[in-house]
Amino acid sequence: MTINLTLLVLMGALFAVGVHLLLERSLTRVLLGIILISNGVNLLMLQTAGRAGLAPIVRGDAGFEDMLDPLPQALVLTAIVISFALTSLMLALIYRSWALARQDEVADDEEDRRVAAQPVHDPEEDSDVPAETSEFSEADPADPHQARQRGRLLNPQAGRDATAGGAVEDQLRRGLHEPDDDAGARGRAAEPDAGSADGSSDGPPRRGRRR
Amino acid sequence: MDGDLASLIPLAVLLPVLGAGFGFAFYRQQTTQRAVTLGTLTLTVVLEIVLLADVWQGGAQAVHLAGWPAPFGIAMVIDRFSALMLVVSSIITLAVLLYAVGQGAAAEERRDDGPVSIFYPTYLILVAGVSNAFLAGDLFNLYVGFEIFLTASYVLLTLGGGEARIRAGVTYVVVSIVSSLLFLITIGVIYAATGTVNLADLALALGELDRGMQLLLHVMLLVGFGIKAAVFPLAFWLPDSYPTAPAPVTAVFAGLLTKVGIYSIIRTETLLFPGERLNTALMIVALLTMLVGILGALAQSDVKRMLSFTLTSHIGYLVFGLSLLSITGMSATIYYVAHHITIQTTLFLVTGLIERRSGTSAVDRLGGLAKISPVLAVLFFLPAMNLAGIPPFSGFIGKLGMIQGGVAENTAIAWTLVVGSVVTSLLTLLALARIWARAFWRRAEDADDPDPLLMSKTLAHARAANKRLLPTSMTVPTALLVGLSLAFTVFAGPLLSFSRAAAQDMYERTPYLEAVLGEERVDGVRAELRELAAQVDGLETGDGGAEEHAPVHTSVEPRDAEQLESDDAADGHADDAASGAGDGAGDGAGSGAGDDAGDEAGGESR
Numbered sequence: 001m002t003i004n005l006t007l008l009v010l011m012g013a014l015f016a017v018g019v020h021l022l023l024e025r026s027l028t029r030v031l032l033g034i035i036l037i038s039n040g041v042n043l044l045m046l047q048t049a050g051r052a053g054l055a056p057i058v059r060g061d062a063g064f065e066d067m068l069d070p071l072p073q074a075l076v077l078t079a080i081v082i083s084f085a086l087t088s089l090m091l092a093l094i095y096r097s098w099a100l101a102r103q104d105e106v107a108d109d110e111e112d113r114r115v116a117a118q119p120v121h122d123p124e125e126d127s128d129v130p131a132e133t134s135e136f137s138e139a140d141p142a143d144p145h146q147a148r149q150r151g152r153l154l155n156p157q158a159g160r161d162a163t164a165g166g167a168v169e170d171q172l173r174r175g176l177h178e179p180d181d182d183a184g185a186r187g188r189a190a191e192p193d194a195g196s197a198d199g200s201s202d203g204p205p206r207r208g209r210r211r
Numbered sequence: 212m213d214g215d216l217a218s219l220i221p222l223a224v225l226l227p228v229l230g231a232g233f234g235f236a237f238y239r240q241q242t243t244q245r246a247v248t249l250g251t252l253t254l255t256v257v258l259e260i261v262l263l264a265d266v267w268q269g270g271a272q273a274v275h276l277a278g279w280p281a282p283f284g285i286a287m288v289i290d291r292f293s294a295l296m297l298v299v300s301s302i303i304t305l306a307v308l309l310y311a312v313g314q315g316a317a318a319e320e321r322r323d324d325g326p327v328s329i330f331y332p333t334y335l336i337l338v339a340g341v342s343n344a345f346l347a348g349d350l351f352n353l354y355v356g357f358e359i360f361l362t363a364s365y366v367l368l369t370l371g372g373g374e375a376r377i378r379a380g381v382t383y384v385v386v387s388i389v390s391s392l393l394f395l396i397t398i399g400v401i402y403a404a405t406g407t408v409n410l411a412d413l414a415l416a417l418g419e420l421d422r423g424m425q426l427l428l429h430v431m432l433l434v435g436f437g438i439k440a441a442v443f444p445l446a447f448w449l450p451d452s453y454p455t456a457p458a459p460v461t462a463v464f465a466g467l468l469t470k471v472g473i474y475s476i477i478r479t480e481t482l483l484f485p486g487e488r489l490n491t492a493l494m495i496v497a498l499l500t501m502l503v504g505i506l507g508a509l510a511q512s513d514v515k516r517m518l519s520f521t522l523t524s525h526i527g528y529l530v531f532g533l534s535l536l537s538i539t540g541m542s543a544t545i546y547y548v549a550h551h552i553t554i555q556t557t558l559f560l561v562t563g564l565i566e567r568r569s570g571t572s573a574v575d576r577l578g579g580l581a582k583i584s585p586v587l588a589v590l591f592f593l594p595a596m597n598l599a600g601i602p603p604f605s606g607f608i609g610k611l612g613m614i615q616g617g618v619a620e621n622t623a624i625a626w627t628l629v630v631g632s633v634v635t636s637l638l639t640l641l642a643l644a645r646i647w648a649r650a651f652w653r654r655a656e657d658a659d660d661p662d663p664l665l666m667s668k669t670l671a672h673a674r675a676a677n678k679r680l681l682p683t684s685m686t687v688p689t690a691l692l693v694g695l696s697l698a699f700t701v702f703a704g705p706l707l708s709f710s711r712a713a714a715q716d717m718y719e720r721t722p723y724l725e726a727v728l729g730e731e732r733v734d735g736v737r738a739e740l741r742e743l744a745a746q747v748d749g750l751e752t753g754d755g756g757a758e759e760h761a762p763v764h765t766s767v768e769p770r771d772a773e774q775l776e777s778d779d780a781a782d783g784h785a786d787d788a789a790s791g792a793g794d795g796a797g798d799g800a801g802s803g804a805g806d807d808a809g810d811e812a813g814g815e816s817r
Contacts, residue, residue: 022385022389027381030385034385034388034389034392037389037392038392038395041392041395041396041399044396044399044400045395045398045399045402047403048399048400048402048403069406071402071408072399072402075351075398075399075402075408078351078355079395082355082358082362085362086362086384086388089362089365089366089384090381090384090385090388093365093369093377093380093381093384094381096369096372096377097377097378097381100372100373100374100377101374101377101378106381106382106385107378109378109379109451111454111513111516112451114512115510115511115512118512
């Protein structure tokens with residue numbers, strides 16, 4: 001097959017520039033890249049016909065060797081129409097994106113970011129495993145956390161009844177350990193973000209108690 | 212073969228296009244538009260079922276448009292595989308259309324969800340494009356089919372033009388355009404190399420190219436189709452873009468569009484580039500698709516996104532099956548494609564219902580649905596278990612077939628894939644069980660910031676709200692699809708034998724080539740074709756395939772009477788005990804289907 005060098009170089013340039021533009025973040029440039037690449041593809045299809053030749057009309061003396069293969073031109077015609085339609089559709093989309101969000105860039109996916117930001121382990125799946133405590137561990141009376149754990153071991157109802165220890169403990173809990181301690185030990189809920197657990201300080205522990 | 216019936220093939224594309232035209236003309240009269248769309252699609256379904264019935268008996272048929280003979284004109288070809296795909300896809304689209312009609316009639320108050328006047332015609336164009344891709348007899352027509360349904364899908368995905376949809380839509384459009392351009396480049400190069408774009412003609416011409424060129428063209432085609440089919444490294448556009456669209460649109464996209472890509476990959480692997488050149492690469496890709504997809508699904512907290520990830524993950528099964536180069540693998544793939552189209556569509560429709568009922572599709576905010584609406588729970592549970600591949604369902608049968616194929620292959624990579632597919636199946640079950648446990652089983656109060664819709668005072672209140680939020684016009688089409696997915700289980704025997712025959716046709720290649728090019732042209736190369744086809748496990752042996760090539764015996768592999776007899780005759784009654792155990796312990800559906808398949812294949816080869 002004979003190939004026209006000018007067309008070949010032009011095609012290469014169109015592809016190169018097109019790919020470069022396609023990698024930009026700005027949508028308009030992406031569109032320009034697509035236009036260039038699709039024109040490059042059209043040139044490629046055109047070249048598959050080989051060397052330029054006569055119109056493929058059977059007239060007296062012209063041999064088949066002198067004629068141009070017409071099929072690639074038919075294909076290119078279809079491809080041009082399709083790429084034209086898609087370009088206008090893309091333009092409409094970009095304009096709409098600009099009108100709505102004042103944005104001419106490929107936007108991040110919010111849900112993706114949310115999923116990426118969520119904690120590595122899912123609190124709910126690790127819940128209901130009570131904190132490992134041992135009566136033989138060294139007790140530090142100054143540590144309110146251990147005091148509370150002891151209280152719970154001795155009196156499982158702690159925090160529910162208004163016994164003296166329970167009341168103190170309740171206070172301690174509300175004051176100091178509400179968000180991460182109790183919610184962590186018993187009533188871990190579905191919140192992937194600790195923020196909402198903080199905000200509704202009464203929610204998760206109540207549920208834990210009801211179980 | 213009935214020549215008259217075959218000439219109806221182009222109608223499968225023409226009818227929806229005409230319907231779309233009328234739909235656009237009546238854009239002000241919603242009722243007329245709806246009637247036209249429903250009528251057209253019903254007609255298409257009837258037509259395609261007739262074509263399927265014809266092909267079921269007769270095998271591949273081709274129509275040469277405008278009477279130009281094959282390599283010069285445009286051919287439309289229907290063989291067993293494409294007929295099955297056509298029928299399944301059009302039934303799905305009809306059911307989704309009914310759902311959309313129900314949604315449009317029921318959801319006037321919700322701005323975004325009701326179909327606007329362009330929905331119905333665009334939907335029909337989508338159907339026309341998909342049909343065209345399934346029927347295309349040449350590469351360029353395949354490209355045109357792709358473009359038709361992709362353009363329709365761009366419009367449907369950005370329906371209403373809200374900000375989120377535009378954002379997701381732009382990514383989708385750019386990725387799809389780039390994949391189409393790649394495909395077009397490939398077509399150009401293939402034409403330059405062979406001088407034809409007719410698939411049947413290419414099947415003969417490509418074999419004569421030198422190996423390097425063949426490899427290049429093969430890889431280029433697979434990359435182009437791989438983007439469309441959402442195969443692993445090329446799949447990341449899908450979970451971003453699908454979930455934003457309205458429920459019926461997502462459902463039909465999830466069911467159909469990726470499967471057209473798979474269809475094209477199967478055609479590439481069987482018709483254009485048969486042989487095992489890229490099979491190991493495809494298997495690695497399949498494994499990664501399965502695992503990465505399902506791990507992505509586990510990380511999601513939105514039902515729609517989770518389903519989108521399971522969708523890409525299960526594409527891996529299909530790639531696994533088609534890369535096995537055995538009749539067992541390919542027939543399981545064909546069966547699994549049909550099953551997966553139905554299941555994935557159904558699940559997305561049910562998710563649409565969940566979203567309507569509870570105002571959100573975020574798993575953390577859902578709860579108590581099983582109590583509020585047991586119907587919804589059943590509608591979710593059946594396809595979910597089906598997708599995960601729990602034994603009696605069709606998902607299990609399809610996966611079992613692939614695993615059998617993998618075991619029969621008995622190479623290290625095939626065994627890795629067998630393990631990988633089982634793991635993926637279990638992880639799918641985990642992902643779906645999480646949705647089930649949270650959205651359906653826990654109490655609504657336990658949910659994180661549940662929607663007021665879920666917090667009715669009494670059960671009576673909740674049931675009353677059901678009537679408003681889950682109208683029968685939407686639940687019935689969904690239930691129909693669930694019924695269809697169960698039918699895949701009930702009629703697994705005939706369906707598997709059919710897909711076995713389809714796989715046989717595709718690997719043999721002669722039925723397709725004879726239909727398009729005529730017998731004289733094929734006669735010249737018949738020996739060559741047979742030589743290539745001989746590489747395929749289980750082809751034309753007429754014994755159900757697996758035994759001869761399966762060094763590892765499982766209790767569920769297909770055994771049929773003839774084979775047992777010949778076994779008996781050959782080696783005395785040596786393996787009587789083994790085969791007896793196999794038959795006894797074998798899963799009813801599995802071995803029954805295998806027997807049917809064996810008989811069918813035997814009948815074909817004689």
